Amino acid sequence: MKKSIEELNAIRERMKQTIQMRSDNSNNVRVVVGMATCGIAAGARPVLAAFVDEVNRRQLKNVTVAQTGCIGVCRLEPIVEIYEPGKEKVTYVKVDENKARMIVAEHLVNQRVIEEYTIGAAK
Amino acid sequence: MNIVRSHVLVCGGTGCTSSNSPEIIKQFNKELDKRGLSDEVKVIQTGCFGLCALGPIVIVYPEGSFYSMVKPEDVEEIVEEHILKGRIVKRLLYEGDLKEAKVATSLNDTNFYKKQKRIALRNCGVIDPENIDEYIANDGYQALAKVLTQMTPEEVIDTITASGLRGRGGAGFPTGRKWAFAAKEDNPVKYVCCNADEGDPGAFMDRSLLEGDPHSIIEAMAIAGYAIGAHQGYVYVRAEYPIAVKRLQIAIRQAREYGFLGEDIFGTGFNFDLDVRLGAGAFVCGEETALMRSIEGHRGEPRPRPPFPAVKGLFDKPTILNNVETYANVPWIINNGPEAFASIGTEKSKGTKVFALGGKITNTGLVEIPMGTTLREVIEEIGGGVPNGKKFKAAQTGGPSGGCIPESLIDTPMDFESLAAVGSIMGSGGLIVMDEDNCMVDIAKFFLQFTVDESCGKCTPCRIGMRRLLELVDKITSGNGTLEDIELTEQLCYHIKENSLCGLGQTAPNPVLSTLQHFRDEYIAHVVDKRCPAGVCKNLLRYQILAEKCIGCTSCARVCPVGAISGEVKKPHTIDTSKCIKCGACMEKCKFGAIVKN
Numbered sequence: 001m002k003k004s005i006e007e008l009n010a011i012r013e014r015m016k017q018t019i020q021m022r023s024d025n026s027n028n029v030r031v032v033v034g035m036a037t038c039g040i041a042a043g044a045r046p047v048l049a050a051f052v053d054e055v056n057r058r059q060l061k062n063v064t065v066a067q068t069g070c071i072g073v074c075r076l077e078p079i080v081e082i083y084e085p086g087k088e089k090v091t092y093v094k095v096d097e098n099k100a101r102m103i104v105a106e107h108l109v110n111q112r113v114i115e116e117y118t119i120g121a122a123k
Numbered sequence: 124m125n126i127v128r129s130h131v132l133v134c135g136g137t138g139c140t141s142s143n144s145p146e147i148i149k150q151f152n153k154e155l156d157k158r159g160l161s162d163e164v165k166v167i168q169t170g171c172f173g174l175c176a177l178g179p180i181v182i183v184y185p186e187g188s189f190y191s192m193v194k195p196e197d198v199e200e201i202v203e204e205h206i207l208k209g210r211i212v213k214r215l216l217y218e219g220d221l222k223e224a225k226v227a228t229s230l231n232d233t234n235f236y237k238k239q240k241r242i243a244l245r246n247c248g249v250i251d252p253e254n255i256d257e258y259i260a261n262d263g264y265q266a267l268a269k270v271l272t273q274m275t276p277e278e279v280i281d282t283i284t285a286s287g288l289r290g291r292g293g294a295g296f297p298t299g300r301k302w303a304f305a306a307k308e309d310n311p312v313k314y315v316c317c318n319a320d321e322g323d324p325g326a327f328m329d330r331s332l333l334e335g336d337p338h339s340i341i342e343a344m345a346i347a348g349y350a351i352g353a354h355q356g357y358v359y360v361r362a363e364y365p366i367a368v369k370r371l372q373i374a375i376r377q378a379r380e381y382g383f384l385g386e387d388i389f390g391t392g393f394n395f396d397l398d399v400r401l402g403a404g405a406f407v408c409g410e411e412t413a414l415m416r417s418i419e420g421h422r423g424e425p426r427p428r429p430p431f432p433a434v435k436g437l438f439d440k441p442t443i444l445n446n447v448e449t450y451a452n453v454p455w456i457i458n459n460g461p462e463a464f465a466s467i468g469t470e471k472s473k474g475t476k477v478f479a480l481g482g483k484i485t486n487t488g489l490v491e492i493p494m495g496t497t498l499r500e501v502i503e504e505i506g507g508g509v510p511n512g513k514k515f516k517a518a519q520t521g522g523p524s525g526g527c528i529p530e531s532l533i534d535t536p537m538d539f540e541s542l543a544a545v546g547s548i549m550g551s552g553g554l555i556v557m558d559e560d561n562c563m564v565d566i567a568k569f570f571l572q573f574t575v576d577e578s579c580g581k582c583t584p585c586r587i588g589m590r591r592l593l594e595l596v597d598k599i600t601s602g603n604g605t606l607e608d609i610e611l612t613e614q615l616c617y618h619i620k621e622n623s624l625c626g627l628g629q630t631a632p633n634p635v636l637s638t639l640q641h642f643r644d645e646y647i648a649h650v651v652d653k654r655c656p657a658g659v660c661k662n663l664l665r666y667q668i669l670a671e672k673c674i675g676c677t678s679c680a681r682v683c684p685v686g687a688i689s690g691e692v693k694k695p696h697t698i699d700t701s702k703c704i705k706c707g708a709c710m711e712k713c714k715f716g717a718i719v720k721n
Contacts, residue, residue, distance in 0.1 A: 001381070001382075002381065002382030002385075003383070008259060008268060012265070015257060015260030018127070018257070019249070019257060019260040021129075021130050022132065035207070035208055036209060049126045049163070056126070064185045065185060066209075067129075067186075068210075069208060
């Protein structure tokens with residue numbers, strides 16, 4: 001199918017999200033999900049998927065969603081840590097799919113840390 | 124749910140393919156499938172990352188973990204540990220600075236990538252070359268759209284001229300000027316050609332570009348077609364590059380499907396199409412007039428110029444012919460502006476240059492550096508230096524048409540003028556590093572053998588002169604040369620250079636001339652002392668057993684294939700030099716370092 005310039009630009013925008021994962025930009029905000037056995041058992045897999053999906057849906061630039069091994073506080077899994085350049089990292093615990101989407105909206109978009117989800121608020 | 128959370132990039136360049144990367148891709152798909160991860164993790168075959176020595180290369184994103192020398196049996200561990208559990212497999216990480224870093228650092232911070240600037244290679248190792256959408260994501264075909272809708276052909280040529288882009292095939296002719304000559308011709312039929320007949324031993328820049336980013340060549344050729352008023356292009360690529368040919372053909376098909384090739388591109392009324400022509404691998408077909416003869420279906424032989432191809436080229440029509448790497452820069456220049464390109468490099472050599480590092484160097488592979496980067500930076504920092512603690516002796520640039528840069532000139536900036544000033548050339552980008560174990564006369568002989576084989580035979584100076592030259596150098600390396608032979612060699616070189624018809628013959632004596640210039644003492648050692656200082660030339664070698672070190676274990680005598688070693692058990696042995704064939708097997712076998720060659 002022949003493409004017009006508008007269609008070319010549409011493909012570019014759509015595919016940019018896909019390619020963005022491969023940029024080696026160390027200034028990115030990094031969302032790191034604990035995906036060791038403990039994390040997976042506690043449901044980290046859908047949490048990771050929710051983060052990727054939400055970040056893509058909102059077309060957030062400069063956000064990297066990555067996974068890591070056991071963070072060490074297995075009883076509080078799924079754990080998600082957010083590293084922003086120049087800021088102290090924020091650790092969210094007992095995250096689920098809904099919380100994940102909230103964190104993207106509040107923390108990444110509106111720049112407000114959701115205190116009640118953080119490790120500081122956990123018992 | 125189909126959310127891709129991770130990309131596994133596996134190098135599918137020729138280097139990594141030959142070290143079994145297709146099997147790795149197969150394993151990844153199998154392992155991911157087994158764990159039900161196929162929808163979450165995407166496996167992508169990309170082009171060359173540059174670190175061919177450490178292939179096969181696998182990069183896992185978003186972490187950006189750079190795994191080197193991955194074997195098919197490692198795949199299960201990567202999937203199980205890294206992709207499933209998020210634990211990076213440290214033992215497979217690239218040895219560079221990444222291993223110690225706690226958080227995944229950017230690849231661009233490693234020594235190998237730090238000094239590089241990837242313009243021509245911008246997409247190599249980043250996108251899937253067989254997927255046009257990924258090329259589009261990285262601003263692909265934006266330059267073509269911009270040129271066709273917002274610029275006149277003159278503006279395109281002015282932009283290229285202003286960028287200072289010069290031909291990357293070796294000669295360094297200003298690309299904008301070449302295009303302007305062809306644009307000036309008043310002829311309804313013109314052609315755009317791409318020279319992908321990369322023939323220098325040790326050079327693989329063009330191959331990697333075509334394998335890693337074929338669409339950028341297609342886009343640039345369409346832009347060139349618009350600039351000079353051509354509607355048909357040909358890519359002349361050697362048949363020995365099967366992966367490059369296949370990806371190029373896939374890319375052309377995809378571009379046609381999207382209407383970026385064909386009629387009425389972007390609804391602007393501009394028509395341009397592209398075809399691939401396969402070369403049979405004759406070195407002379409990299410010469411522009413011979414290449415065009417070959418595309419026409421004739422025997423690939425050069426003809427005298429003028430008329431230049433811009434006036435009378437393919438099928439006697441005005442034609443431009445540019446190298447693959449030259450084209451790869453064009454879309455970037457249009458998108459980023461000529462000033463951005465001209466701000467990189469030196470006064471007369473703008474932009475970057477891709478080099479294929481080979482020979483005695485740790486990081487064999489492909490690098491792209493700003494023009495004017497010194498040879499020292501390329502070899503010691505990017506290339507990781509000469510392995511095994513050996514001493515750097517010289518670097519050879521420009522292949523059979525080029526010359527050597529000795530250790531004393533290691534701070535030479537790599538640009539067209541500086542390299543010419545030290546008796547070498549930029550060439551297409553092959554860079555072969557030599558250490559103390561390389562004999563410079565032998566190197567010159569190697570390249571002479573190559574050009575003698577590849578001479579098309581049309582003109583006498585090249586056909587007969589080169590053969591005589593090889594005979595002379597052969598006489599020197601076999602220990603039968605005289606000082607007069609060295610002089611005769613030199614004279615013959617100049618004679619061939621001045622009288623040959625095409626670039627092949629005009630440059631073929633360069634390896635001899637430049638080694639004579641920088642390493643004349645080695646030639647003299649061969650004829651006067653009958654000795655090869657590097658211990659390479661077999662006829663001048665002599666193996667000897669040091670009596671004080673030999674304990675008479677007899678292992679050398681047992682391994683000698685011609686029975687040249689004799690001696691009693693537990694007593695020092697001796698080598699009969701008249702029988703010795705200088706294979707070196709005894710020296711390899713001796714545990715006591717009692718055998719030396721000199």
